Amino acid sequence: MTAHPAPGSLAWLRQEEHDLYAFASASAVADGFGWLDPRGEVVADRPTETWICARMTHVFALADLRGEPRAGRLADHGVRALASGPLRDAEHGGWHEAVPGDPASQDHDQRARKGAYPHTFVVLAAASATVAGRPGARELLKQALGVIEEHFWDEEAGALRESWDRSWNSTEDYRGANSNMHAVEAFLAAADATGDHRWTRRALRIAQRLVHGVAREHGWRLPEHFTPGWQALPDYNRDRPDHPFRPFGSTTGHLLEWSRLLLHLAVALEEAGEAVPAWLHTDARALFDHAAERGWAADGSDGFPYTLDWSDTPVVRERMHWVVAEATMAAWTLGHRLGTTKRAGLYDRWWHYAARYHVDTDHGGWHHELDPEGRPADGVWSGKPDTYHAYQAVLLPQGVLAPSVAGGLLPTTIPGRTP
Known part of the structure; x- marks a missing residue:
């Protein structure tokens, strides 16, 4: 009997990488990338949305870097859609x-807002496509950063409107x-793509406000909603x-995501030749350990409930795929940067959970949401x-x-970055 690779092992990750790319490739539509249903077909009655288009462009740029067939053409399609499409x-x-x-x-037109959230993903998509050397990506990145600079970045607050x-x-x-x-x-992606570490320093200011300030002051629970003067709500x-974007309470997945990003930020500061504040490491540990516990x-029940109240009681008990994905990434990042066998054990546990419950072996992709018993759900x-x-x-x-x-x-293309 042939042994199957263990979830989280390099062989398993490589196979899952191929499978996810194959599933995602069906998302291309005329004006970007569409929303996929449980079987991997574009949902016809949903509009093409900027955040989805940008995130998928980022994915296909990464896939191109990994040598996936047709990934470059899909990344180019996304860059064109964002640069000159509707x-x-x-x-x-x-x-x-x-x-x-x-x-x-219709609902989107009635709101007619221009949000920081989708605009950050346009920057991410353009930056990753720039690293991949895709045509038009650098110009798109310049445009997107210009919009951030002009409209969203608040220099006094050190954060985005x-x-x-x-x-x-x-x-x-x-x-x-x-x-x-x-x-x-x-x-951080923009700085990696351009060498302009002004964006690294701005990332540090955001992290200092929200993690070293707000999260630390709230016992490593992060209020996510604020007044324009940055008073917590x-x-x-x-x-x-x-x-789905502004839930009540503490979002465990974001604490794990923040813990990872703090360490990417530490690496960025090192590569920029700037001082790395000690709190980036200590806060990353604290966020991770409290979120895991x-x-x-x-x-x-196994899994991460979507949200907890301020006494750590589950509020929304559904399990989101992105939370366990970020949990595995955080465990790997902290283990790689700071080194602990405890986090290595959590990495294995969480990958086994994701493989058992979230990976859809019938239709491809991952179940985005599960109920508390681990069954596919669609409430959020x-x-x-x-x-x-x-x-x-x-x-x-x-x-x-x-x-x-x-x-x-691209470990061999940047001085000082080694496998």
Whole structure:
């Protein structure tokens, strides 16, 4: 009998990488990349959305770096869609949330916001495509960073504004940790692609505010919703706790994601020749250890409940695929950078859980949401919208720890970066 590779092993990761790429390849539509249903078919009655298009462009740029067939063409398709397609606002600049005028875009058109969240993913997509050497990517990255610079970056706060109306006249009366967390990822990728470490320093300022400031002061639980003056709003969305982007309470997956990003940031500062604050390491440990202890099986069943209240009681018990993906990435990153056998054990445990419950061996891709008993669910997320978290999770342990995932796939091209 042929032994199957253990989940999380290099052989297993490589096979899952191929499978995820094959599944994701069906997402291409005329104006970018669409939302996939549980069987891997584009959902016809959903508009093409900027955040999905950008995340998938990033995925295909990574796949191109890995030598996947046709991945370069798919990455180029995404770059073109973001640079000159209907997602880009040719009149006012920046990017719409979704293709305007699409019959499926009615709800998006009514809101007509330009959010920091999708714009950070445009930066990430352009940066990864730039590292991959895709045509037009560097120009797209310059455009996207210009929009961030002009409209979203708040120099006084050291963080991003959340959103604007279409013509950039009024900004939202809200500030969010989620978009700023993804700005850290995007800024590190931009610095990796361009060598401009102004973005590394800005990533540090965001992390210092939200992690070394807010999370540390709240016992390593991170309130994610704030006033424009950055006063925490701990009861925000208490009446809608399962919001997919702005849930009530503490989001364990984000604590794990932050712990990983702090160490990517430490590497970026080293490569920039700048001092690495000691708190990047200590805070990364604290976030990870508290998230693992409080979050895993918090309701008595394996898996990470989506959210906890401020007393660590589960609020939304559904298990999201992106949380366990980020958990494995954080465990690998902390083990690689800081070294502990305890985290290595968690890495194996969480990969076995993901392989057993989230990986869909029938239709491909990962189940994005499970109920507390481990069965596919769709209360928060329907279908399998994108492969961003899962694909990064299978790639990261196969590369080196670098400021960005894309940069970590090119260890021989950057001085001082070794396998």
